[in-house]
Amino acid sequence: MELNGSPPFSVREHTAGAGYEDLAASGSAIVQGDAHRILAALPDGIAQTVVTSPPYWSLRDYGIEGQLGLEASVHEFVEALAGLFDEVRRVLVPDGTLWLNIGDSYTSGNRGWRAPDRKNVARAMGTRPPTPEGLKPKDLIGVPWRLAFALQERGWYLRSDLVWNKPNAQPESVGDRPTRSHEYLFLLSRGERYRYDVDAVRGPNGRRLRSVWDLNTQAVRESAGHFATFPESLAERCILLGSREGDLVLDPFLGSGTTAVAAARRGRRFLGLELNPDYVRMAASRIRAS
Numbered sequence: 001m002e003l004n005g006s007p008p009f010s011v012r013e014h015t016a017g018a019g020y021e022d023l024a025a026s027g028s029a030i031v032q033g034d035a036h037r038i039l040a041a042l043p044d045g046i047a048q049t050v051v052t053s054p055p056y057w058s059l060r061d062y063g064i065e066g067q068l069g070l071e072a073s074v075h076e077f078v079e080a081l082a083g084l085f086d087e088v089r090r091v092l093v094p095d096g097t098l099w100l101n102i103g104d105s106y107t108s109g110n111r112g113w114r115a116p117d118r119k120n121v122a123r124a125m126g127t128r129p130p131t132p133e134g135l136k137p138k139d140l141i142g143v144p145w146r147l148a149f150a151l152q153e154r155g156w157y158l159r160s161d162l163v164w165n166k167p168n169a170q171p172e173s174v175g176d177r178p179t180r181s182h183e184y185l186f187l188l189s190r191g192e193r194y195r196y197d198v199d200a201v202r203g204p205n206g207r208r209l210r211s212v213w214d215l216n217t218q219a220v221r222e223s224a225g226h227f228a229t230f231p232e233s234l235a236e237r238c239i240l241l242g243s244r245e246g247d248l249v250l251d252p253f254l255g256s257g258t259t260a261v262a263a264a265r266r267g268r269r270f271l272g273l274e275l276n277p278d279y280v281r282m283a284a285s286r287i288r289a290s
């Protein structure tokens with residue numbers, strides 16, 4: 001389906017045997033289906049940069065079969081994601097980069113379920129996995145670093161950890177630790193040399209960008225709290241640093257479409273993969289509206 005507006009993009013459903021050669025040179029698309037399967041069908045070396053936020057482990061049930069994030073153990077979760085990111089590395093150009101945002105979580109303290117949260121409906125979980133081996137109830141799991149080390153072992157260059165500081169973070173009711181107001185973002189590259197436009201984004205007084213980014217969270221009206229979205233400002237920075245106009249920007253976990261919106265605004269092409277058809281529709285209408 002071709003949609004009106006600039007730039008044009010197609011919305012497709014993944015089918016076995018589908019080829020995506022057309023995306024190597026031109027066009028943008030959203031593909032509905034399982035990210036790992038779609039990635040495996042993509043040609044080598046088509047994306048300049050990847051900006052993405054995978055489902056967080058054990059935090060949200062998006063209510064759809066095949067979703068990542070509900071694995072019984074954190075080890076299985078990290079393995080599943082690391083395997084998927086092997087394919088991501090293959091579809092990157094040799095000087096391509098991956099900007100990976102991933103949230104952390106705490107062990108459940110042996111609670112087997114999480115009650116619905118009115119502000120954030122997707123946080124209600126029917127089941128929660130047991131405390132991972134080697135950890136205690138209430139431990140911070142350290143998911144981002146576990147994943148970062150797994151990717152490093154599989155060949156990625158881990159170039160930077162970035163702290164996304166959220167000045168407008170939601171208060172927490174917990175009284176025995178500081179309120180969590182940051183998330184990690186990792187810059188990983190496929191090779192030792194990679195595209196990083198140091199002048200594309202500057203900090204205050206024109207100085208070079210530092211590794212703590214203060215960016216307010218941004219509610220996506222259409223998502224009604226279903227998403228752990230990152231703000232467009234975050235996606236935009238990564239896109240400007242890691243690509244040129246006309247390059248293809250990939251997000252294998254498109255969600256509400258933030259990466260695609262930011263890419264289109266900045267004259268890049270985008271390829272967004274998303275399992276949930278409702279979110280595909282939401283992303284398509286957000287891109288059109290922007």
Ligand SMILES: C[S@@+](CC[C@H](N)C(=O)[O-])C[C@H]1O[C@@H](n2cnc3c(N)ncnc32)[C@H](O)[C@@H]1O
Nearest residue numbers: 034035055067068229230253255256258274275
């Ligand atoms: C953290 S959200 C991404 C949010 C996105 N960055 C945004 O700004 O809206 C993760 C997304 O991954 C999707 N997802 C989960 N498992 C998937 C799979 N196997 N293949 C493709 N998408 C999947 C979920 O439906 C969800 O939309």
